Amino acid sequence: MLKGKDLLSIHDLSVEEVENILDFAAKLKSMQKSGIEHKILAGKTLGMIFEKSSTRTRVSFEVGMYQLGGSALFLSNRDLQLGRGEPIKDTARVLSRYLDGIMIRTFGHDRVIELAKFAEIPIINGLTDLLHPCQVLTDLLTIKEHKGKNLKNLKMAYVGDGNNMTNSYLYGAAKVGMTLSVATPKNYRPDQNVFENAINDAKETGAKLNWVENPIEAVKNADIVVTDTWASMGQEAEHEERKKIFAPYQVNSDLLKHADKNVIVMHCLPAYRGEEITEEVFENNADVIFDEAENRLHTQKAIMALTMAD
Ligand code: CP
Ligand code: NVA
Numbered sequence: 314m315l316k317g318k319d320l321l322s323i324h325d326l327s328v329e330e331v332e333n334i335l336d337f338a339a340k341l342k343s344m345q346k347s348g349i350e351h352k353i354l355a356g357k358t359l360g361m362i363f364e365k366s367s368t369r370t371r372v373s374f375e376v377g378m379y380q381l382g383g384s385a386l387f388l389s390n391r392d393l394q395l396g397r398g399e400p401i402k403d404t405a406r407v408l409s410r411y412l413d414g415i416m417i418r419t420f421g422h423d424r425v426i427e428l429a430k431f432a433e434i435p436i437i438n439g440l441t442d443l444l445h446p447c448q449v450l451t452d453l454l455t456i457k458e459h460k461g462k463n464l465k466n467l468k469m470a471y472v473g474d475g476n477n478m479t480n481s482y483l484y485g486a487a488k489v490g491m492t493l494s495v496a497t498p499k500n501y502r503p504d505q506n507v508f509e510n511a512i513n514d515a516k517e518t519g520a521k522l523n524w525v526e527n528p529i530e531a532v533k534n535a536d537i538v539v540t541d542t543w544a545s546m547g548q549e550a551e552h553e554e555r556k557k558i559f560a561p562y563q564v565n566s567d568l569l570k571h572a573d574k575n576v577i578v579m580h581c582l583p584a585y586r587g588e589e590i591t592e593e594v595f596e597n598n599a600d601v602i603f604d605e606a607e608n609r610l611h612t613q614k615a616i617m618a619l620t621m622a623d
Contacts, residue, residue: 315619319429319436321422323446323484324510328517331450331488338454338608338615345380345611352382353622357413359383361439364390364419365546369582370439370447373609374416374617381614383413383621405431414621420547435620437613442477442547443504448581449481451612452539453489455605459577460536465490465519470535470572472496472528473562473589474555475503478541478581483511483522490518496531497524498558528562535572539579540564540589556588565591577601 314330323331344351359378361371371387378385390396395404405428408415414435417425422443429436438446453464460467469486471479475497483503486493495503502508502524515522525531532538543559544552569576578590578598582605586592595602 315616316622317435318620319438320446320616320620321425321429321436321438322444323449323481323488324507324514326488328488331453331485334450334612334615334619335454335457337619338450338612339457341614341618342608342611350380350382351618353618354378354413355382357381357383357621358411359385359617359621360388360408360412360415361385362388362390362393362395362415362417362419363439364396364417364424365440367418367439369606369609370416370418374439374613377610377614377617380610381618383617386412401427402431404428406433409433414617437616437620440477442545443507444481444484445477445581446481446484447609447613447616448478449485450616451608452482452579452581452605453485454612455579455601455608456537456577458604458608459601467536468492468494468534468573469537469539470494470496470528470531470533471539472531472564472568473540473559474543474545475501476541476545478539479503480507482539483507484514486522487511487514487520488518490515490520492521493523494531494533494535495522495524496526496528496562498562499526501558528568529571532568532571535576537577537579538564538569538572539581541581542583542585543589559589563589563591564594566593569594579605582606 375385409432416437416439418439422441543555
């Protein structure tokens with residue numbers, strides 16, 4: 314269903330495509346745990362363009378490609394002519410002649426759209442300022458593992474900065490029919506266009522999505538609480554100012570008193586302890602958080618296999 318397609322945003326996927334990715338990721342995970350190899354991408358090469366830093370995305374895509382029988386090339390913008398101003402549309406057409414797929418992590422989402430427009434091979438969004446779809450698909454798999462398969466019965470609360478993670482959670486929750494309450498300061502709400510699209514997508518699944526200013530209201534009876542850094546990549550200069558603005562949005566044990574008693578806390582990482590999450594809450598939820606990190610591997614293997622296999 315996804316063969317030859319791009320994965321730029323969860324919004325572009327059908328409800329069935331999201332289900333397929335999650336089911337296939339779970340299957341690939343259990344195969345790997347049982348020592349069963351699946352070299353479905355033998356002979357294929359993935360290019361990985363990084364215009365921002367990464368630990369998880371870089372390593373999980375590279376290892377995932379290896380496990381599927383293919384190989385991956387790390388392409389930093391410090392080394393590519395792209396970093397010296399070669400147009401994306403030329404880069405797209407050149408790389409399409411060598412590679413079988415491209416994963417890109419960059420700043421403006423328009424760069425990914427441009428790459429996909431001119432490339433003849435699948436493009437996978439490895440994070441833009443607007444969206445981080447691979448991470449949110451991974452989080453949905455992790456929630457199924459920890460909270461049961463029926464995501465429709467669950468309430469998630471996102472607390473913090475309305476950023477690329479928040480936007481993708483809105484799209485993800487809409488596709489799986491989950492309840493998602495987002496709490497951010499008024500001036501740091503999720504992207505308005507994304508919010509409207511997600512509300513529209515939610516009509517198909519019955520997902521309930523809302524924004525509130527008060528974190529306690531969002532967290533009330535939540536089964537899952539998620540947060541992310543207060544200063545995303547590219548916002549380093551605002552970090553000190555943001556620490557003050559977001560202080561009331563810290564995920565700490567007081568806030569969690571309002572959640573369901575079996576609440577799990579998730580974080581895409583890297584985490585800034587003492588800022589968006591306390592050391593105590595982080596360590597109490599470390600098992601889930603590192604399952605979440607591991608699941609990047611399985612989810613992205615599913616995405617690569619579904620988009621890139623013959
Ligand atoms: N969560 C995530 O995308 O991590 P990296 O920035 O390390 O890739
Ligand atoms: N919102 C964060 C996510 C990091 C994985 C950022 O963009 O830096």
